[in-house]
Amino acid sequence: MVDILIKNATLITMEGKGLGIIPQGAVSIKDNKITEVGQLRNFTQKKAHKEIDVEEKVVMPGLIDAHIHTGIGILRGLSQDVDNWMEGGLWPFVKALDEEGRVKGSMVNIIEGLKAGTTTFCDYDNPMGKIANNHAQVGSRAVLADTVNEMSDKSDIEVGDLYPLDPSVGQEKLRNALELMEKWHGYKDGRIRCLMGPQGPDMMSKELLLEVKEIAKRYNTKIHMHVAQGDREIYQMEKRYGKRSIQYLDEIGYLDDMLLAVHLTEATAEETKLVAQRGASMILCSGSIGIIDGIVPPAAEFKKYSSKLALGSDQAPGNNCNNMFNEMKFTAILNKCKVNDPKVFPAWEVLKMATINAAKALGMEDEIGSIAPGKKADIIIVDTNSPSMFPALQTPQRNIVPNLVYSANGSEVETVIIDGEIVMEERRLTKTNEKQAILEGQKAAENIAQRAEKFYKNMNTTLSKKMEEGLI
Known part of the structure; x- marks a missing residue:
């Protein structure tokens, strides 16, 4: 007898040549694994402790958010519609953000994603040692990285100045990352695992980057890092090393299958091709980069050479939501508009970027990303009787x-x-x-806003001026 039997489903398994769609299908689960998949009439395991008759609703793999900062979710909606997202709006609130606010906001952020079908969160933030408790409590699958850099405080640096790097800061943050790894990597039979998370090549020394890589090798894990994420990064790299980010990373041996390269916003076509050909993965955050920078990253170029392309929602202060359905739609539409071609980034390809291809990007395709016997049972049921899914047709054209x-x-x-x-x-x-x-998160947010008042008035940001003018 199995634990759970889901029957009479329209299964989207993400297996095989296409999407592996099985009408009138069934899935059985025992412990944490999928045991059988197929049409119900051919099923061998028909007795279960719990049966779920879904009446032709969609049953599919849980969605994978390959890049999310839940620790700043509490700052949602405070810096949009400006040309300098961080300094132009967010800084007063970042200065007032405390650990309690990060952790309580993170919990609400995780709940938001989970309720919209995200089952795996690649959470990249701090204090990840405490945020990890949220994932453990909620029951989410989490791939965690505590961000490592050598930046003591970036808020007082003038645009154009070279970042001052402090090795003591880097070593402290590296210790936090190692503590996270020791405590959480492999928790609950691998439901929570950890990566190394250097914040970006512009925010740390070559020595620290190489130390991070050696640690990742020791733990047999990957490296989650912002790469070519903005013009400021490129400026910093050229000023410090005389090289652009991707050339520099290639020369120090960072472009390989250990690397999850996030954004590539400023990458040229040749640089993007190099990242793909070296075996690294690309994580695309269409909504966040579109809202913050008005840019469509070079995912189409990357996709020519590699299928290890995943989607991430990034952070609520930029993207304003952590919802992978939103991210799929944004990705398809923005890329169609970029090349004036409605055929690019079709729905079936974009769905893969949030499921099986995301799993490949993370090196977890043997465990998650599709519905197949032996894989972890990460599954969502989608109600096709809802107005937004109406009508649900199978023939002559499946919609x-x-x-x-x-x-x-x-x-x-x-x-x-x-x-x-x-x-x-x-x-x-x-x-x-x-x-x-939500109640606890709201209280923490109000405390942050109260502390931010003095910074808000003194910093004279773009948005504070608009507030004074009565425009927002």
Whole structure:
């Protein structure tokens, strides 16, 4: 007897040549693994402790958010529509942000993503040692990295100045990353694992970057890092080393299959090709980069040479939401507009970027990203009876996948199973008090806003001027 049997589903398995769609399908789960997948009429395992008859609703792999900063989720909506996202709006609040605010905001951010079908969070922030407790409590699958840099405080640096690097800061942050690795890497049979997380090649010395790589090798894990994420990074690299980021990283041996290269916003076509050909993965955050910079990163170029292309929602203060349905739609539309071609980034390819190709990018394709026997049971059930998925047709033209990418908004997700456990059922979380988390997060946000008042008035940001003018 199995633990869970999901039956009468439209299965999107993400297996095989296409998306592996099976009508009138079934999935069985025992412990934390998928045991059988196929059409219900051919099923051998028909007895279960819990049966879920989904009546032709969509059953698919949980979505993978390959790059998210949940620790700054509490600053959502405070710096949009400006040409200098950090200094032009966010700095007063960053100065007032404390550890409590980071952790409580993170919890609400994780709940937001989970309720919209995200089962794996590649969380890249600090204090990750405490944020990890949120993932453990909620039941999410987490791939965690505590950010490492040598920056003591960037808020007082004038634009154009070279960042002052402090090795003592770098060593302290490296110790935090190692403590995270020792405590959480492999937790709950690998439901939580850790990566090394250098923040960017412009924010740390070559010596520290190489030390990070050696540690990653020792733990047999990957490196999660912003790469060519903005013109300021490129300026810093050229001023310090006389080289652009990707050339520099290639020369020090950083471009390989250990690297998860986030953004590549400023990468040229040749640089993007080099990253792909060296075996590194690209993590694309279309919504965040579109809102913050008005730029479409070179994902189309990367995709010519590698399928290790994943999507991330980045951070709520920039993207304003951490919802992978939103990210899929943004990715498809922005790339179509970029080249004036409606055929590029079709729905079926974009869905892969949030599931099986994301798993490949993380080196986890043997465990997650598709529905197949032996894989971890990370599964979501999507209600096709909702208005946004109407109508649901199988013949003569199946429309379910385009509707998932272009129409769904995440509220259609009714059940979330992670590692074989039901963590959301009928839109209700089973392990976390959602209302309490929001109340605690709101209180922490109000405290941050109160402390930020003095910085807000003194810093004279772009948005503070607009506030005074009564425009916002």
